Amino acid sequence: MAKREGEGLLNIIGSLSGTAWKLLVNYPTEDIEKSGAFEKILKILDKVFENDKTVQLPSDFDKCFAGLHPRRGQSLLEYTTEHDHLYNKLSDHNVALPGKVQGWHLLRRAGLTKEQGQLVTAQAPSMERNEVQEAIFFILGQDHKTVAGGGQHPHHRGFRGKGRAYAAYYEGDDFDPDMDEFPDDDGWEER
Numbered sequence: 001m002a003k004r005e006g007e008g009l010l011n012i013i014g015s016l017s018g019t020a021w022k023l024l025v026n027y028p029t030e031d032i033e034k035s036g037a038f039e040k041i042l043k044i045l046d047k048v049f050e051n052d053k054t055v056q057l058p059s060d061f062d063k064c065f066a067g068l069h070p071r072r073g074q075s076l077l078e079y080t081t082e083h084d085h086l087y088n089k090l091s092d093h094n095v096a097l098p099g100k101v102q103g104w105h106l107l108r109r110a111g112l113t114k115e116q117g118q119l120v121t122a123q124a125p126s127m128e129r130n131e132v133q134e135a136i137f138f139i140l141g142q143d144h145k146t147v148a149g150g151g152q153h154p155h156h157r158g159f160r161g162k163g164r165a166y167a168a169y170y171e172g173d174d175f176d177p178d179m180d181e182f183p184d185d186d187g188w189e190e191r
Helices: 005-015 018-024 037-049 053-066 076-091 099-108 114-123 129-140
Strands: none
Touching: 005 037, 018 037, 053 076, 076 099, 076 129, 099 114, 099 129, 114 129
């Protein structure tokens, strides 16, 4: 494209559609051969399509605080890397969280069991972000993969599918259901 900038720009303009096409359809063809034409075209497109950081802020917050959780088959190293990436996007908005909050958030969203979280907290009681990450890696290893969908939300308990579940409840060791309490026509058979 460096040797044939004009031809390349015509191909780019010709491949556009919708609003982008409408913005550039009347671009003077004689200006395409001039130096700096590519930058002028980008400026025209950026005025309309470039996202303002304030527009992106709610999405970045949602991704970092609500959408971050380990995915199926994701290692702790991959998870912490994603956590760092999303946190760094917040710094683009001049948002800086204290190290203890970062450490708490990293641990809280890591999908660890209650016991694993307690081990990490005992290893890194200050909850500083770097210490929490080191403790997670020391105790579980960077390649450790959490239980699929292993969120800590009490309503989920690790199950998030649309399926049928069955449970049994026993009041104590001596609980013995009285078969006379069940009607005969519900499929129960006495043996």
